[in-house]
Every structure is written in structure tokens, then in C-alpha cells.
Amino acid sequence: xxxxxxxxxxxxxxxxxxxxxxxxxxxxxxxxxxxxxxxxxxxxxxxxxxxxxxxxxxxxxxxxxxxxxxxxxxxxxxxxxxxxxxxxxxxxxxxxxxxxxxxxxxxxxxxxxxxxxxxxxxxxxxxxxxxxxxxxxxxxxxxxxxxxxxxxxxxxxxxxxxxxxxxxxxxxxxxxxxxxxxxxxxxxxxxxxxxxxxxxxxxxxxxxxxxxxxxxxxxxxxxxxxxxxxxxxxxxxxxxxxxxxxxxxxxxxx
Amino acid sequence: xxxxxxxxxxxxxxxxxxxxxxxxxxxxxxxxxxxxxxxxxxxxxxxxxxxxxxxxxxxxxxxxxxxxxxxxxxxxxxxxxxxxxxxxxxxxxxxxxxxxxxxxxxxxxxxxxxxxxxxxxxxxxxxxxxxxxxxxxxxxxxxxxxxxxxx
Numbered sequence: 001x002x003x004x005x006x007x008x009x010x011x012x013x014x015x016x017x018x019x020x021x022x023x024x025x026x027x028x029x030x031x032x033x034x035x036x037x038x039x040x041x042x043x044x045x046x047x048x049x050x051x052x053x054x055x056x057x058x059x060x061x062x063x064x065x066x067x068x069x070x071x072x073x074x075x076x077x078x079x080x081x082x083x084x085x086x087x088x089x090x091x092x093x094x095x096x097x098x099x100x101x102x103x104x105x106x107x108x109x110x111x112x113x114x115x116x117x118x119x120x121x122x123x124x125x126x127x128x129x130x131x132x133x134x135x136x137x138x139x140x141x142x143x144x145x146x147x148x149x150x151x152x153x154x155x156x157x158x159x160x161x162x163x164x165x166x167x168x169x170x171x172x173x174x175x176x177x178x179x180x181x182x183x184x185x186x187x188x189x190x191x192x193x194x195x196x197x198x199x200x201x202x203x204x205x206x207x208x209x210x211x212x213x214x215x216x217x218x219x220x221x222x223x224x225x226x227x228x229x230x231x232x233x234x235x236x237x238x239x240x241x242x243x244x245x246x247x248x249x250x251x252x253x254x
Numbered sequence: 255x256x257x258x259x260x261x262x263x264x265x266x267x268x269x270x271x272x273x274x275x276x277x278x279x280x281x282x283x284x285x286x287x288x289x290x291x292x293x294x295x296x297x298x299x300x301x302x303x304x305x306x307x308x309x310x311x312x313x314x315x316x317x318x319x320x321x322x323x324x325x326x327x328x329x330x331x332x333x334x335x336x337x338x339x340x341x342x343x344x345x346x347x348x349x350x351x352x353x354x355x356x357x358x359x360x361x362x363x364x365x366x367x368x369x370x371x372x373x374x375x376x377x378x379x380x381x382x383x384x385x386x387x388x389x390x391x392x393x394x395x396x397x398x399x400x401x402x403x404x405x
């Protein structure tokens with residue numbers, strides 16, 4: 001078996017998983033299982049949120065070690081599922097090493113441009129409004145504001161804006177949109193409820209869930225790092241809402 | 255009761271949309287949605303019965319975790335695939351907004367109260383996930399041993 005190729009494949013797998021928001025435990029487990037297929041004496045994997053190290057060693061050969069620094073963190077669960085699929089098939093001997101390596105590398109190379117997801121955002125914010133007990137008119141306003149949120153987030157992603165600024169801009173524009181829509185439309189609306197439903201897409205839900213999972217599996221460093229990530233995102237969203245409320249008070253007088 | 259069911263329907267729609275944004279594979283959209291909707295229903299129900307938002311969040315998160323674990327087992331996919339979107343129903347976004355609102359428009363100790371409440375909510379959800387996952391993995395682990403499937 002080509003150990004170098006195996007290690008490269010495992011590193012690609014780990015890299016994709018880390019960049020798309022898998023839990024630390026899953027990254028470690030996947031890389032470990034792939035490397036175990038070598039049947040060498042020593043297989044070690046250490047994953048932290050900002051990077052990872054993997055080593056293969058045996059008395060009969062020099063040890064192989066790879067270090068990879070992970071710069072970007074997003075959430076794209078589809079890629080995690082695909083990596084999971086490939087490594088599962090490889091470990092069950094349904095794929096040869098070369099096939100698995102090719103598939104993994106293709107997956108790693110493929111950089112999707114950001115997509116605009118208008119319908120999903122509208123469904124999300126409208127759904128949350130209903131969930132928090134709004135009436136139909138409020139749900140429709142929330143869905144419309146969701147479209148604004150989708151468009152703003154899309155353009156921020158296109159412009160490669162910093163995550164922190166992106167979250168501020170998104171929640172600010174959502175809050176301002178709500179202020180103007182509720183002022184322009186007839187009838188009275190529960191502004192609090194609308195804002196709460198419409199900031200939901202930007203709230204750090206994935207980071208909180210992953211922080212819990214990492215801590216649960218004993219990856220305390222990653223757990224703390226994710227909790228810090230969640231706090232930073234929450235802070236950005238909070239600043240955005242605060243600015244939005246300020247604009248509402250200054251321009252619309254409420 | 256009807257209100258609760260309508261609200262839970264809203265939850266299903268919301269999680270369905272969120273699953274799309276997170277890039278969950280298509281076949282899991284509906285399952286994640288249903289999981290989140292049931293979780294929100296339990297949250298409302300327990301909250302109404304015990305008059306405690308925190309207990310509601312605890313049981314809601316527990317139910318969501320069980321559902322996500324079942325789905326993960328059936329579809330052979332990572333738990334987080336279902337859990338991250340479904341959990342969004344309980345993530346305290348409302349608390350975050352109220353903290354900011356009361357910092358900008360101070361009213362007594364309201365901001366501090368909501369800060370504490372939000373942290374407690376997040377903690378409750380975390381504890382529920384902890385307990386369910388530990389019990390789940392020990393139960394399924396022992397099942398594997400019995401069948402001799404352990405590698």
C-alpha cells in the first residue's frame with residue numbers, strides 16, 4: 001500500500017471536514033479510521049479547531065507526519081456527508097485507495113461560489129415568525145424581510161467580507177428593513193417578534209451545537225474555541241441589532 | 255393546543271429552510287424539519303405545564319437529540335446533519351435581542367436578567383444534549399456488543 005497516498009487522502013478528508021464545520025471528534029475519527037487501513041503499528045491523529053497533525057509509523061519504515069493549518073471555517077453539511085460516504089466506502093473496501101483519493105481530491109478542489117437562497121430564507125424567517133406565535137400578516141412581513149436578509153448576506157459573501165462585519169451588516173439591514181416596512185404598511189406589528197424571527201439565520205446555532213459536542217467528547221480546547229466563536233458571532237449580531245434600533249429611533253422616531 | 259400545533263408547523267418550515275441554507279443533503283430536509291417541529295412542540299407543552307421556560311428547553315432539546323440520533327442511525331449519516339438545523343428552534347435568539355434592547359433602553363435590571371436567562375437557556379440545551387448523547391451511545395454500544403458487531 002502507498003502510505004504517502006493514504007496519508008494525503010486522510011489529510012484531504014480532515015481538511016474538508018474542518019473547513020465545513022464538522023465536530024472535532026468526527027474529524028479525528030474519520031482520519032484515524034482511514035489511516036487504520038494501513039495496518040501500521042502507530043497511527044496518531046491530533047485535531048484542534050485551528051489545525052491538525054497526523055502520523056503514520058512502523059518499525060520497518062520512517063515515520064510520515066503531516067501538519068495542516070485550517071484557515072477558513074464555514075458550515076456546509078453536504079460536504080461532510082460526502083466525505084463520510086467516501087470514507088465509509090473506503091473503510092469497507094468498496095473503493096480502492098486510488099479511487100478514494102481521486103474522489104476526495106475532487107471534493108477538496110471543488111469551490112462552490114456562494115448561492116443566493118431566497119426561498120429558503122423566506123421560509124426560515126416566515127416559519128420562525130409563525131413559530132414564535134405571530135399572526136399571518138407578521139409572518140408575511142417576516143418572509144419579505146427574510147428575502148432582504150438573503151440578498152444582503154449573498155452580497156457580503158460575494159465581496160468576501162470579514163465574518164464579523166458580515167454579521168453586523170446583515171442584522172443591521174434586517175432590523176432597518178423591519179423598521180421601514182412596519183412604518184410603511186398599514187396596521188400594527190409586533191416589532192420585537194419580527195426582529196427575533198429575522199435575525200435567526202445569523203444566530204450562531206451551529207457553533208453552539210458543535211461546542212457542546214466537542215466538550216462532550218473531551219476535546220476541551222476545540223469546545224472552548226467554538227464557544228468563543230459563538231460569542232463573537234452573537235456579539236456581531238447584537239451590535240447590528242443595536243445599530244438597527246438606533247436607526248429606527250433616529251429616523252422613524254420610535 | 256391548536257396554537258401550539260400551528261406554531262410547531264412554523265417550526266417545521268423554519269428548520270426546513272435552515273437545512274437548505276446549511277447545505278444539508280436534500281433527503282434530510284423533511285426529517286430535520288419534523289425533528290425541530292416536535293422539539294418546539296415539546297418545549298411549548300412542557301413550558302405550559304410547568305410554567306418554566308428552562309424545563310421546556312431541556313425537554314425540547316432532549317427530544318430533538320433523540321430524534322436526530324435515530325435519524326443518524328437509520329440513514330447512516332453524522333448526527334449533526336439533523337441536529338444543527340433542528341436545534342435552531344431552541345437557540346436563544348430571542349434572549350440575545352432582549353439583552354441588546356434593554357441595554358439600549360435601560361429598565362431596571364432587565365438586561366442583566368435576560369443575559370442570565372439566555373446563558374441558562376443555552377446551558378440547559380447543552381445539558382440535555384449531553385445526557386441524551388451519553389445514554390444513547392452507551393445503549394447502542396452495548397447493543398453492538400451483544401450482536402458481536404464490534405470491530
